Each structure stands twice: as structure tokens, then as C-alpha cells.
Amino acid sequence: xxxxxxxxxxxxxxxxxxxxxxxxxxxxxxxxxxxxxxxxxxxxxxxxxxxxxxxxxxxxxxxxxxxxxxxxxxxxxxxxxxxxxxxxxxxxxxxxxxxxxxxxxxxxxxxxxxxxxxxxxxxxxxxxxxxxxxxxxxxxxxxxxxxxxxxxxxxxxxxxxxxxxxxxxxxxxxxxxxxxxxxxxxxxxxxxxxxxxxxxxxxxxxxxxxxxxxxxxxxxxxxxxxxxxxxxxxxxxxxxxxxxxxxxxxxxxxxxxxxxxxxxxxxxxxxxxxxxxxxxxxxxxxxxxxxxxxxxxxxxxxxxxxxxxxxxxxxxxxxxxxxxxxxxxxxxxxxxxxxxxxxxxxxxxxxxxxxxxxxxxxxxxxxxxxxxxxxxxxxxxxxxxxxxxxxxxxxxxxxxxxxxxxxxxxxxxxxxxxxxxxxxxxxxxxxxxxxxxxxxxxxxxxxxxxxx
Amino acid sequence: xxxxxxxxxxxxxxxxxxxxxxxxxxxxxxxxxxxxxxxxxxxxxxxxxxxxxxxxxxxxxxxxxxxxxxxxxxxxxxxxxxxxxxxxx
Numbered sequence: 001x002x003x004x005x006x007x008x009x010x011x012x013x014x015x016x017x018x019x020x021x022x023x024x025x026x027x028x029x030x031x032x033x034x035x036x037x038x039x040x041x042x043x044x045x046x047x048x049x050x051x052x053x054x055x056x057x058x059x060x061x062x063x064x065x066x067x068x069x070x071x072x073x074x075x076x077x078x079x080x081x082x083x084x085x086x087x088x089x090x091x092x093x094x095x096x097x098x099x100x101x102x103x104x105x106x107x108x109x110x111x112x113x114x115x116x117x118x119x120x121x122x123x124x125x126x127x128x129x130x131x132x133x134x135x136x137x138x139x140x141x142x143x144x145x146x147x148x149x150x151x152x153x154x155x156x157x158x159x160x161x162x163x164x165x166x167x168x169x170x171x172x173x174x175x176x177x178x179x180x181x182x183x184x185x186x187x188x189x190x191x192x193x194x195x196x197x198x199x200x201x202x203x204x205x206x207x208x209x210x211x212x213x214x215x216x217x218x219x220x221x222x223x224x225x226x227x228x229x230x231x232x233x234x235x236x237x238x239x240x241x242x243x244x245x246x247x248x249x250x251x252x253x254x255x256x257x258x259x260x261x262x263x264x265x266x267x268x269x270x271x272x273x274x275x276x277x278x279x280x281x282x283x284x285x286x287x288x289x290x291x292x293x294x295x296x297x298x299x300x301x302x303x304x305x306x307x308x309x310x311x312x313x314x315x316x317x318x319x320x321x322x323x324x325x326x327x328x329x330x331x332x333x334x335x336x337x338x339x340x341x342x343x344x345x346x347x348x349x350x351x352x353x354x355x356x357x358x359x360x361x362x363x364x365x366x367x368x369x370x371x372x373x374x375x376x377x378x379x380x381x382x383x384x385x386x387x388x389x390x391x392x393x394x395x396x397x398x399x400x401x402x403x404x405x406x407x408x409x410x411x412x413x414x415x416x417x418x419x420x421x422x423x424x425x426x427x428x429x430x431x432x433x434x435x436x437x438x439x440x441x442x443x444x445x446x447x448x449x450x451x452x
Numbered sequence: 453x454x455x456x457x458x459x460x461x462x463x464x465x466x467x468x469x470x471x472x473x474x475x476x477x478x479x480x481x482x483x484x485x486x487x488x489x490x491x492x493x494x495x496x497x498x499x500x501x502x503x504x505x506x507x508x509x510x511x512x513x514x515x516x517x518x519x520x521x522x523x524x525x526x527x528x529x530x531x532x533x534x535x536x537x538x539x540x541x
Binding site: 069 | 529
């Protein structure tokens with residue numbers, strides 16, 4: 001029999017501490033949608049997505065109601081579109097993004113990810129067409145998310161694509177200048193991209209995945225912070241223990257929802273992603289957890305140690321709570337989506353250099369960073385290259401989601417709205433990296449890739 | 453299937469009567485009731501069996517929440533498994 005205390009604890013976590021399921025993401029393979037005629041290929045894509053996910057939103061709402069836990073987003077991820085679209089002779093793939101958007105609108109899902117290419121070692125003609133289409137595709141659609149994997153530990157960094165992504169990001173920002181460069185918020189550049197990530201903008205359905213799968217991402221920074229408030233001044237063993245116990249409970253919610261969704265949709269369960277995803281709501285912040293540990297402001301000295309502890313304890317607590325853990329599984333540090341991070345940047349406590357360093361010990365990377373509109377494509381590429389190097393050498397996923405906000409300078413603020421929040425424009429190093437980026441080619445895989 | 457009903461708010465006459473009338477009308481059996489005052493907030497937790505409920509879960513949930521609103525209380529019904537999965541291995 002459950003105790004009163006246990007029931008009220010769960011109640012408080014959900015109603016006062018922002019515990020929620022961030023997303024149920026249905027992964028759908030589009031490998032059987034290839035066709036030499038682009039229009040036919042797109043029709044097959046539309047038909048398959050709308051058939052497979054027809055009950056996704058309804059089932060999500062039913063579970064939300066029955067279990068009394070908010071499920072914020074219902075999303076879809078698909079096979080990297082470059083692999084499917086290159087079966088046809090179309091010159092650009094903007095129409096493919098349009099058809100994904102149409103399917104997402106029809107189904108009522110929040111996002112659809114997978115306008116993607118995996119080019120860590122080299123690009124096929126289809127990959128190049130997709131990358132060339134990204135800026136226009138993201139500007140022309142609402143719910144489509146794009147990602148490009150430019151590096152892996154096994155194969156090194158494809159610097160040709162890194163250079164190109166700087167230009168793509170600039171173009172995407174310019175095409176959506178009226179919305180603060182919004183298209184860039186839907187584009188992620190990866191190293192070691194996971195194939196089963198339920199979180200946007202980087203979700204895609206990997207080639208090793210089944211035909212259809214359910215992945216779930218949880219959220220609960222607020223719960224962790226509230227738990228830590230009860231052990232003020234305690235030593236780090238206690239802090240780690242409290243985080244582990246809390247992460248266990250959060251993840252159990254994710255596992256329950258994932259299994260229930262899988263059963264009701266008759267689709268296999270894939271993974272639960274253990275990431276602590278913040279939201280712009282006050283109190284639902286990863287930065288505030290670090291501050292609760294004793295830092296005056298996130299970004300000051302000690303931030304990396306605090307984040308490393310948090311990230312590790314979340315995994316240790318979560319791993320036993322789920323039968324399959326995957327995706328990104330680490331604390332997220334998206335600046336614009338986290339009130340504590342926003343405050344830290346605005347008060348000068350958190351710099352881009354500290355954020356880069358933080359990505360060495362957590363997931364995912366430089367996430368939702370607004371930078372001055374005057375930033376050059378080469379500088380953006382160089383920032384990407386740094387992040388890719390961190391991911392490749394440390395054998396982990398890293399990513400860059402950066403917004404060169406048109407017309408904005410350091411210290412300004414960009415409003416993205418909703419879960420994407422408010423981005424304070426960050427100052428960058430003013431020296432050039434263009435000769436470095438101009439070299440092109442591949443940065444070889446590091447020695448740690450040779451494990452056999 | 454068993455469900456937990458949580459009622460929170462200011463204590464007053466007729467809380468249990470209001471909730472249990474809705475449950476009786478819907479053929480839901482009450483298995484256990486516990487109530488307490490926590491920091492001046494009236495808290496009632498009710499374990500129910502909704503297997504033979506005459507109405508769908510969503511409708512029962514809406515009725516309970518609406519009745520709670522009428523008397524100024526927060527009422528929530530949740531599947532028992534959310535608590536079990538969080539607190540039991």
C-alpha cells in the first residue's frame with residue numbers, strides 16, 4: 001500500500017516542481033519510401049508518417065490524463081531525409097521539408113525531425129542537395145527540424161561540411177531575420193549524433209532502428225533543485241545521492257509512459273532519454289541546480305565540477321529506472337531555454353568559453369546560443385569545429401545550435417517564444433579564424449578511435 | 453484498475469460527501485480514505501477501484517475536477533501505477 005507521504009511527494013513533484021514528460025517521440029523509418037519520381041517519393045513519405053502516427057497525439061493526451069502527468073510535446077523523427085530523397089532526381093529538397101511539415105500539421109504533433117544528413121566522413125550528392133536546401137526549408141516550414149552529423153570519433157571531423165554549415169546557418173538566419181533568425185533554432189550540427197534521440201532539434205530515426213519505435217524524453221530540473229534545497233550545506237556524497245534518488249523517480253515516470261505509449265500504439269519501445277531538459281519557466285532550470293550547490297551564479301569557477309557531478313548522478317540514478325536508456329542522456333544547457341542560464345549571461349557570469357568547457361562534462365553542446373548578427377560564417381564554423389573536436393576526442397555527443405541574430409549586437413536580447421525562450425546575445429572573440437576554416441578536408445580520427 | 457484521488461485545499465463541510473457522491477453515481481468503489489491537515493492545507497487521499505466504473509476515465513476525471521472547482525478545492529484522479537512506478541521497485 002502506498003503511503004500518504006509517497007502520494008503527496010509525487011503530487012508535489014508534478015504540480016509544484018515542474019516534473020513532466022518532455023516528449024513522446026515516434027521514430028518512423030522512411031527507407032521504404034524511396035522512388036525515382038520525387039512527387040511519388042513525397043507522397044509515400046506523407047502517407048507513411050500520417051498512417052503510423054495517426055493516434056500519437058490522442059494516445060499522448062490519454063496517458064497524460066490517466067496518469068496525471070503533463071506530456072509537453074508529441075514529436076516524430078524520421079530517417080535522415082537525404083538518404084530517402086536521393087533516390088529521386090530532384091535538384092533541391094525544400095519540397096520534402098514541406099511535405100514533412102504538412103504531415104506534422106495534419107497530425108497535430110509539435111515537431112518533426114529528420115531533415116538530416118550524416119556526412120561525418122563524406123557527402124553523397126543527395127547529402128549535398130539536402131544541406132544546400134536546409135536554410136530555405138527551415139525558413140519555409142514551421143515544425144521541421146534539421147540536423148547534420150559532421151564528425152564522429154571513429155572517422156574524425158569533415159571540415160568541408162563544417163565550413164559549409166557556417167554559411168548555411170548564416171543564410172538560415174538571414175531568411176528568417178524578421179523572427180530573430182528563428183530557422184537556426186531548428187538546426188543542429190552534431191558530432192557523434194545518437195540514432196534514437198527523442199529531443200529536438202536533433203532527433204532523427206537512425207538506420208539501425210526498427211520500422212517504427214517509441215522514445216521518451218523526461219524533464220525535471222525543478223524537481224532536482226527542490227530536492228537539493230533540503231540538504232543545504234551537506235557534502236558532495238549527499239548531494240550526489242539526492243540527485244541519484246530524484247533521477248530514479250523521474251526516469252521511472254518516463255519508463256512508465258514509454259511502455260504505456262508503446263503498448264497503446266502497438267509500436268516497440270526504444271529508449272528513455274535521461275536528459276534533464278530545462279524550460280524557460282522559473283524554477284525549471286539546470287543553472288539553478290548548479291547555484292543550489294553553492295555557486296553564486298552559474299558560470300563562475302566551480303561550474304564545471306558542479307555540472308560534472310550533476311550529469312553523472314543523473315545517469316547513475318536513471319540507469320536502473322529504465323530497461324533501455326539511450327538518446328543524449330545528460331544534462332542540457334540550452335541558454336535561451338533556461339532562466340538561470342539567461343540570468344547568468346545577462347549578469348556577465350557565463351561566457352561562451354565557459355559554456356564550451358561545460359560541454360566537456362555534459363550533454364549536449366553549445367545549445368540555443370544567440371550571437372551577434374555580424375558574426376561571419378567562418379567564425380560560426382570555427383565554433384562548430386571546436387565543439388566537434390570536444391565530442392570526437394571525448395567520445396561523446398556534442399552539438400551546436402547557434403543563432404547569429406540578424407541586426408543584433410552583444411548585450412541585446414532575442415525572443416524566440418514558447419519552449420525556445422529568450423536568448424541574450426553573447427559576445428564572441430573578435431579575432432578571425434577564416435584561414436583555418438578555408439583549409440577544408442578532414443581532421444583525422446583521434447587515436448582513441450582505434451579500439452580494436 | 454485502481455486510481456488515487458487527491459483532494460487539496462481549505463477544509464470545509466461536505467468534501468467527502470461531494471467526492472463520494474460522484475464516485476457512487478459512477479459505480480466506483482472506495483477502498484481506502486485518509487485525510488489530514490498538512491501546513492493548514494486539507495489533504496485527502498482516496499484509493500478507489502474503477503474497474504466497474506459506469507463512465508470513461510476522462511469523464512470521471514472531468515466531473516471530479518469540476519466538482520472540486522465548485523467548492524474551491526483541487527481534485528485530481530490518477531492511475532495508481534504512476535505512484536507505484538515512482539515509489540516501488
